[in-house]
Amino acid sequence: MKTTTKVSHPVLDISIFLRENTYLIKIVLNQFEQIYRIKQADVTGMDDVKKMLTTIFLDKVYLRFVEMSKDFKDSFININKIEP
DSSP states (O other), X not given: OEEEEEEOOSSOEEEEEEETTXXXXXXXXXXXXXXXXXXXXXXXXXXXXXXXXXXXXXXXXXXXXXXXXXXXXXXXXXXXXXXX
């Protein structure tokens, strides 16, 4: 799998890959990542994939990362509780 392109963002690390006729949009923040898959036949090219990465979409992705972090923290705290 090769990196097709990187998309600039002030907080998120965004890479777009092309593998087996599928675009993979990989978005990373700290130890968490989200991957979105789009069949190459469903878009006319890389420009279409980039157009999907709107401010509104990326704001929602960021909020999902916040929720993921909260869920993980709660789970971590829960398994490490010391019972009396």
